[in-house]
Amino acid sequence: MPPASSSTRSSARPTLRERRRQDLTAEIKTVARRQMADSGLAALSLRAVAREVGMAVSALYRYFGSRDELVTALLVDAFTAVADHVEARVTAAGADPVDGLRAAMTAFREWSVANPSGYGLMYGTPLPDYVAPPDRLLAVGTRVGALLYRLVDEADRAGRLEAGVARDRLAALPVEHVDQVDAWRRRRVPQMRLEAVVVTVDMWTRLQGLLSMEVFGQLAPVLTDAGPYFAAAVETALRDAGLADPATR
Amino acid sequence: MPPASSSTRSSARPTLRERRRQDLTAEIKTVARRQMADSGLAALSLRAVAREVGMAVSALYRYFGSRDELVTALLVDAFTAVADHVEARVTAAGADPVDGLRAAMTAFREWSVANPSGYGLMYGTPLPDYVAPPDRLLAVGTRVGALLYRLVDEADRAGRLEAGVARDRLAALPVEHVDQVDAWRRRRVPQMRLEAVVVTVDMWTRLQGLLSMEVFGQLAPVLTDAGPYFAAAVETALRDAGLADPATR
DNA sequence: TGTACATCAGTGAACGCGCGTTCACTGATGTAC
DNA sequence: TGTACATCAGTGAACGCGCGTTCACTGATGTAC
Numbered sequence: 001m002p003p004a005s006s007s008t009r010s011s012a013r014p015t016l017r018e019r020r021r022q023d024l025t026a027e028i029k030t031v032a033r034r035q036m037a038d039s040g041l042a043a044l045s046l047r048a049v050a051r052e053v054g055m056a057v058s059a060l061y062r063y064f065g066s067r068d069e070l071v072t073a074l075l076v077d078a079f080t081a082v083a084d085h086v087e088a089r090v091t092a093a094g095a096d097p098v099d100g101l102r103a104a105m106t107a108f109r110e111w112s113v114a115n116p117s118g119y120g121l122m123y124g125t126p127l128p129d130y131v132a133p134p135d136r137l138l139a140v141g142t143r144v145g146a147l148l149y150r151l152v153d154e155a156d157r158a159g160r161l162e163a164g165v166a167r168d169r170l171a172a173l174p175v176e177h178v179d180q181v182d183a184w185r186r187r188r189v190p191q192m193r194l195e196a197v198v199v200t201v202d203m204w205t206r207l208q209g210l211l212s213m214e215v216f217g218q219l220a221p222v223l224t225d226a227g228p229y230f231a232a233a234v235e236t237a238l239r240d241a242g243l244a245d246p247a248t249r
Numbered sequence: 250m251p252p253a254s255s256s257t258r259s260s261a262r263p264t265l266r267e268r269r270r271q272d273l274t275a276e277i278k279t280v281a282r283r284q285m286a287d288s289g290l291a292a293l294s295l296r297a298v299a300r301e302v303g304m305a306v307s308a309l310y311r312y313f314g315s316r317d318e319l320v321t322a323l324l325v326d327a328f329t330a331v332a333d334h335v336e337a338r339v340t341a342a343g344a345d346p347v348d349g350l351r352a353a354m355t356a357f358r359e360w361s362v363a364n365p366s367g368y369g370l371m372y373g374t375p376l377p378d379y380v381a382p383p384d385r386l387l388a389v390g391t392r393v394g395a396l397l398y399r400l401v402d403e404a405d406r407a408g409r410l411e412a413g414v415a416r417d418r419l420a421a422l423p424v425e426h427v428d429q430v431d432a433w434r435r436r437r438v439p440q441m442r443l444e445a446v447v448v449t450v451d452m453w454t455r456l457q458g459l460l461s462m463e464v465f466g467q468l469a470p471v472l473t474d475a476g477p478y479f480a481a482a483v484e485t486a487l488r489d490a491g492l493a494d495p496a497t498r
Numbered sequence: 499t500g501t502a503c504a505t506c507a508g509t510g511a512a513c514g515c516g517c518g519t520t521c522a523c524t525g526a527t528g529t530a531c
Numbered sequence: 532t533g534t535a536c537a538t539c540a541g542t543g544a545a546c547g548c549g550c551g552t553t554c555a556c557t558g559a560t561g562t563a564c
Contacts, residue, residue, distance in 0.1 A: 017527060017539070024540095040377035042291045047517065058520080059541045067518065124374040125465060128289035172485075174477035184471045201471055205478075208467065209458020216374060218457065222433045222450055228423035229454075236421075266506070266560060273507095296550065307553080308508045316551065 025063050028053055029077060032070060037117040042127055044071065071130050076140055078118040083143035085111045090147065097155035098243050104148060105207050105234045109214075116215045123212060149189055149200055155243055156196040165242025166195040173198065199241040206237050274312050277302055278326060281319060286366040291376055293320065320379050325389055327367040332392035334360045339396065346404035347492050353397060354456050354483045358463075365464045372461060398438055398449050404492055405445040414491025415444040422447065448490040455486050 014022075031052050036044050046067050050057040064070040086107045093103035112119040122141070126132070155161055170178060178198060185197045210233055213219050214226040223229060238245070263271075280301050285293050295316050299306040313319040338356035342348045361368040371390070375381075404410055419427060427447060434446040459482055462468050463475040472478060487494070 015528070020527095020540085041374065042377045045517065046519090055540095056542050057518080058543080061519075062540060120374050123465075123467065125290065125369055128292045173481050176474070176477040177472070177481065180472045180474065205459055205462055205468065206455065209460075209462050210454055211458075212461050212465075213454055213458050216372070216461075218372065219454065223426070223429045225425070225429065228425040232422050232426065264561070269507085269560095294550065295552090304507095305509050306551080307510080310552075311507060 021063075024053075028060065028063055028070070029074060032074060033117070036074075036121070041117060041120055041124065044127075046070070068130055071127065072133060072136055075121060075132065075137055078115070078122050079137070079140040079143065081115070081118070082108065082111045082122070083140070083147070086144050086147060090151070097151045097158060098160055098238065098245070100151045101148065101155070101203075101238065101243065102234060104144070104151065105203070105237075106231070108144060108207070109211055109230050112211055112215055119211075119215050123208070124216070145204065148204060149192065149197070152196050152200045152203075152241075152243075153189070153192045156193055160244050161196060161199070162242035162244055165240075166199060169202070169240070169242065170195055170198055199243075203237045203241055206233060270312075273302075277309065277312055277319070278323060281323060282366070285323075285370070290366060290369055290373065293376075295319070317379055320376065321382060321385055324370060324381065324386055327364070327371050328386070328389040328392065330364070330367070331357065331360045331371070332389070332396070335393050335396060339400070346400045346407060347409055347487065347494070349400045350397065350404070350452075350487065350492065351483060353393070353400065354452070354486075355480070357393060357456070358460055358479055361460055361464055368460075368464050372457070373465070394453065397453060398441065398446070401445050401449045401452075401490075401492075402438070402441045405442055409493050410445060410448070411491035411493055414489075415448060418451070418489070418491065419444055419447055448492075452486045452490055455482060 028049060032044055032049050035048055035052070044067070046060050047057050049070075050060050060070075064073065086104050089103045089107035089110075090100045093099045121127075152161070178194070181198050181201055182194050185192060185194060189197060207230075210226075210230060214223075214230070219226050219229075277298060281293060281298050284297055284301070293316070295309050296306050298319075299309050309319075313322065335353050335356045338352045338359075339349045342352035370376075401410070427443070430447050430450055431443050434441060434443060438446060456479075459475075459479060463472075463479070468475050468478075
């Protein structure tokens with residue numbers, strides 16, 4: 001079992017041990033990430049990691065209590081990295097919530113295409129024998145989603161969600177579907193209007209679906225670069241959602 | 250190494266040995282499928298299969314030359330099963346190509362939701378260490394796709410692809426994207442018009458994307474049953490493609 | 499219909515491998531006086 | 532500044548496991564006469 005993060009005095013200037021521990025923790029994770037990317041996600045092996053890092057396997061247990069804990073740490077890192085990236089791009093896009101949504105979706109693809117194995121770890125088929133601990137992953141795993149909902153809500157409150165389009169969209173969808181979304185809305189985002197939530201779900205599934213196809217190579221036979229197609233899909237999704245183009249404001 | 254499929258006289262009434270061989274081959278595959286579904290795709294193990302079938306591991310080698318050959322056989326079976334199912338539904342839908350498309354997409358989801366691990370095997374993250382032999386999988390793996398292209402082509406030739414909508418769609422997409430699709434079209438379906446191919450790619454990616462999200466459980470937090478949503482997405486895809494609703498013919 | 503031989507199915511032991519995890523240990527870094 | 536002790540990092544051997552694959556073998560099914 002690894003000792004808890006090194007006593008009380010961690011805020012004072014870090015000791016040699018503490019710096020080494022941080023460096024090695026990072027190196028272990030980096031090597032693990034690289035091996036997953038090279039040999040497939042399920043191929044993660046503590047022994048292989050230890051070999052490459054240049055230490056005995058048993059020493060890894062000073063840093064991660066088990067293989068599963070290493071996987072969890074990698075998951076937390078991936079969720080954090082993609083959310084940080086998306087948030088930074090959204091901030092850079094300025095105050096307009098529709099600009100923010102565009103930036104968020106584009107940034108999400110950007111990170112995912114650049115880190116396909118990270119994307120696979122988060123959204124692909126789960127690793128055999130690994131059970132994800134919800135208490136450690138839930139908050140960090142929903143950051144990007146939460147950001148999208150927040151942006152659509154902002155746009156809605158700013159009157160940027162065209163009433164007619166949103167109403168038509170709601171009417172065009174089967175009641176069974178809308179009811180399910182509404183049930184989820186009540187539990188999770190009760191401050192939002194149903195129209196806004198339905199529209200967000202629609203955008204998210206379209207783009208996440210397209211992205212998973214791209215990252216997992218299913219578009220490759222037809223498209224050499226899915227970038228333009230994705231960009232067009234983002235615009236279509238925004239338009240279909242009834243989110244007024246900020247260019248025309 | 251397994252002997253080739255039992256001599257020259259296989260068309261005469263089957264001998265006892267031949268029947269047993271067929272039965273056991275089927276049973277091995279069934280057990281393997283079940284274990285993959287239960288314990289995760291990557292968890293397929295010859296020894297575990299042999300244990301459950303009740304024979305020595307070594308005996309499996311009379312039926313499949315290696316673990317990879319078993320995986321390949323499972324893949325061929327899955328591709329065949331889903332394509333058979335889709336084709337049957339399309340045939341049952343009658344001669345109208347738009348009805349056919351609707352039936353094809355619905356049937357594809359139907360099979361995939363009923364056989365999530367089969368879907369995962371075909372379209373999910375690849376198994377570690379397994380390399381798919383293209384010569385055995387290409388033909389069978391493209392059957393459903395080929396059927397969709399054929400149906401859209403039929404619809405197009407029957408004047409069911411609304412010229413205005415198709416042209417607008419083409420114009421709305423970035424040239425870089427359309428060029429990539431056109432390059433693929435020239436190589437693979439040169440008899441089809443570009444508009445028809447672009448529209449097919451669009452339909453396929455939308456539905457496959459949505460489906461992969463459903464099967465891999467990413468919709469589960471929000472939707473308890475994605476059926477209605479999928480059905481609506483099918484109609485939207487057909488409408489956006491400019492495929493005239495047969496109800497109005 | 500019966501016999502001699504060839505073919506095939508299935509067994510069980512063995513090989514060599516890599517894996518996660520534990521444990522008693524040595525030596526280095528940090529702390530208190 | 533120096534010394535005595537506590538804490539921590541890292542080692543190497545071992546345990547027990549499951550894996551894919553090979554091989555010499557026994558016994559059953561099929562074939563030819």
